[in-house]
Amino acid sequence: xxxxxxxxxxxxxxxxxxxxxxxxxxxxxxxxxxxxxxxxxxxxxxxxxxxxxxxxxxxxxxxxxxxxxxxxxxxxxxxxxxxxxxxxxxxxxxxxxxxxxxxxxxxxxxxxxxxxxxxxxxxxxxxxxxxxxxxxxxxxxxxxxxxxxxxxxxxxxxxxxxxxxxxxxxxxxxxxxxxxxxxxxxxxxxxxxxxxxxxxxxxxxxxxxxxxxxxxxxxxxxxxxxxxxxxxxxxxxxxxxxxxxxxxxxxxxxxxxxxxxxxxxxxxxxxxxxxxxxxxxxxxxxxxxxxxxxxxxxxxxxxxxxxxxxxxxxxxxxxxxxxxxxxxxxxxxxxxxxxxxxxxxxxxxxxxxxxxxxxxxxxxxxxxxxxxxxxxxxxxxxxxxxxxxxxxxxxxxxxxxxxxxxxxxxxxxxx
Numbered sequence: 001x002x003x004x005x006x007x008x009x010x011x012x013x014x015x016x017x018x019x020x021x022x023x024x025x026x027x028x029x030x031x032x033x034x035x036x037x038x039x040x041x042x043x044x045x046x047x048x049x050x051x052x053x054x055x056x057x058x059x060x061x062x063x064x065x066x067x068x069x070x071x072x073x074x075x076x077x078x079x080x081x082x083x084x085x086x087x088x089x090x091x092x093x094x095x096x097x098x099x100x101x102x103x104x105x106x107x108x109x110x111x112x113x114x115x116x117x118x119x120x121x122x123x124x125x126x127x128x129x130x131x132x133x134x135x136x137x138x139x140x141x142x143x144x145x146x147x148x149x150x151x152x153x154x155x156x157x158x159x160x161x162x163x164x165x166x167x168x169x170x171x172x173x174x175x176x177x178x179x180x181x182x183x184x185x186x187x188x189x190x191x192x193x194x195x196x197x198x199x200x201x202x203x204x205x206x207x208x209x210x211x212x213x214x215x216x217x218x219x220x221x222x223x224x225x226x227x228x229x230x231x232x233x234x235x236x237x238x239x240x241x242x243x244x245x246x247x248x249x250x251x252x253x254x255x256x257x258x259x260x261x262x263x264x265x266x267x268x269x270x271x272x273x274x275x276x277x278x279x280x281x282x283x284x285x286x287x288x289x290x291x292x293x294x295x296x297x298x299x300x301x302x303x304x305x306x307x308x309x310x311x312x313x314x315x316x317x318x319x320x321x322x323x324x325x326x327x328x329x330x331x332x333x334x335x336x337x338x339x340x341x342x343x344x345x346x347x348x349x350x351x352x353x354x355x356x357x358x359x360x361x362x363x364x365x366x367x368x369x370x371x372x373x374x375x376x377x378x379x380x381x382x383x384x385x386x387x388x389x390x391x392x393x394x395x396x397x398x399x400x401x402x403x404x405x406x407x408x409x410x411x412x413x414x415x
Contacts, residue, residue, distance in 0.1 A: 052082050052095055058148040059158045060140050061093065062086050068095065081161065092161040093139065097154055098147070102374065103287065106155035108200035110146035112289045113157075114138045115198070116191065116261065123190045134282050136160055165272040165281055171305045176278065177325050178332040180271045183280040184263070184301060185336020188294055191261040192340050196291040199261065206264055206288060207296045209245045209359045213238060216362045219369035227369050231384065237391050238362050245358070247351055248293055256344045262292035267304040294345050298333055299352030302326055303360055306353070307393055311360075314385040321396035326353065327407045334415040346412045350404035354397045361390030 005022045012020050025031055052068030063086035071081035071094065078097040083090050098106040117138055121131040131137075139158040141148040147157045171177045205211040220228050220235055228235075238245075251257035263270070263283065270285040304311065306325040309318045330349065334341070365387035367374045372383055397404065 052080055055095060055148065055150075055156050056082060056084075056093075056158070058141055058156075060142060061158065063091065066090065082158075092163070094159050094161050095156065096159070097156050098287070100153070100155060103202055105200065105202070106147060109202050109287055110138070110155075110157060112199050112202060113286050114146045116194065116286060116289050119194050120187075120190055132160070133162060136162065136282060136284055136286075162272050162281055164275050166275040167269045167272055167284075169269050170310055171268060171325060174325060174328045176273070177268070177305050178328045179273070179278075179280045180268050180305070181301065181329040181332025182336035183271050183283060184266050184297060185333040185338075187263060187283045187336075188260065188297065189336060189338045189340045194261045196259050196261045199290050202288055202290050206290065207262075207292055207356075207359065208249065209355055209362075210249055212359050212362050212366070213242065213245050216366040216369075219366040223369065225369065225371045227384075231365060231369065231387075234361075234365055234384075234387055234391060237394075238358070238365070241358060241394075244351075244354070248295070248348070248355065251344065251348070252293070257293055257295070257348065258342065258345070259291045260294045261289065262294060262297050264288035264290060264292055264296065264300070266297045266301040268301070293352075294337075294341060295348045295352035296356055298329075298349055299354070299356030300360070301333075302329060302353040303357035303390065303393060305329065309389070311389055312382050312386050313389055316388060316392045319389050319392045321393050321400065323400050323403060323407075326404060327411075330407055331411050334411050337415075339415055346408060349408045350397075350401060353404065354394055354401070357390050357393045357397065361387045361394065364390065 001022060001024065008020055008022055027034055053065055056065050056068075061084060063084035065082060066085045067083045068080045070079070072079045078099075080095045082093045082095050084093065098109065100106055103109050117136055120135045121137065124131045124134050137160040138146050139160065140146065147155050149155050168176065216235070216238060220231075248257055252259070263286065265285055265288050270283060272281045272284055273279065274281050306322045306329060308320045308322055309315075313319055333349075334346070364375065364383045368381070368383035368387060375383055375386070377383060
């Protein structure tokens with residue numbers, strides 16, 4: 001720095017005691033690297049905003065777009081929160097690109113989405129509720145469709161944004177889990193009269209556990225990414241439970257387990273809560289709405305919520321089934337369902353907790369063997385960690401299965 005300081009001293013103006021100070025920059029030689037990275041991020045943000053500026057006019061929305069930013073942490077779709085300036089204020093919407101690689105018929109998916117949300121909105125109105133806050137609304141495209149398709153074949157949709165809402169990735173308190181159980185039970189109840197046979201099967205055999213097992217075996221046999229050797233123990237875990245895996249499909253074939261309108265992805269983070277009161281507002285993420293088993297909706301909530309860790313926790317010593325949270329959820333779900341479940345459905349609730357946990361573990365494992373093509377990952381072996389996490393929960397549930405049945409019987413008697 002000495003030659004530079006000397007040069008500045010000789011060429012600068014001013015009093016001797018007021019000489020200009022020359023100091024090294026805070027980031028030194030990294031300044032250029034950091035500047036380039038920030039420029040890239042800014043251009044990426046501008047690209048996202050440009051996409052929204054092109055697409056938003058294709059929908060029946062008032063106002064001028066003010067901003068568009070990435071939103072949420074879902075595994076499947078690309079999502080943006082769009083802010084519109086309207087009459088001196090602002091209104092927000094959710095803009096999403098539907099993953100056409102996962103959902104082969106986005107048009108049919110949106111038919112389901114629209115039909116179910118409109119049905120729910122009518123039910124909310126009948127009960128004296130606020131449909132704009134207690135449900136989501138599909139915004140039609142300018143040509144009256146439930147989506148907009150670009151020239152390159154991408155499907156986009158816009159749905160209403162519920163203000164002052166928040167979602168949670170992990171159960172933070174029992175009351176929160178109870179409230180979510182009531183919400184999903186009520187979701188079942190509100191759709192009790194919807195003709196399930198009219199819905200399109202968005203993802204064929206989505207919660208057909210025997211099919212999921214076969215997909216795992218196929219992925220293991222092909223071993224395209226040479227990962228099977230490290231997961232033999234996990235494959236054996238699934239195979240040892242093959243008879244259990246067919247439980248629900250056998251019951252349905254025998255006429256015991258009915259098809260219902262189901263959400264099929266009833267994780268805690270698919271409930272919006274009021275950020276001020278902490279109470280549940282509405283159920284979201286309806287891409288997998290289709291005919292299914294109500295018990296699967298119950299079981300998926302348990303496998304995600306009645307655990308002591310996030311679903312990608314790699315340290316299995318931190319992963320345990322929380323039977324107290326299971327009891328909390330059983331109580332809330334049966335209350336929310338308001339007596340709308342059959343005896344067979346109620347009796348299968350403990351089985352469903354294990355079934356959905358096992359199935360999800362097999363899906364994570366199959367995706368890992370297939371090169372992580374379905375579930376989004378942020379680090380190597382994340383899907384394998386997810387699979388092992390789920391299998392650990394199954395083992396815990398098996399040890400407490402009799403207690404789980406007693407809990408269900410207790411609350412079934414009250415409802």
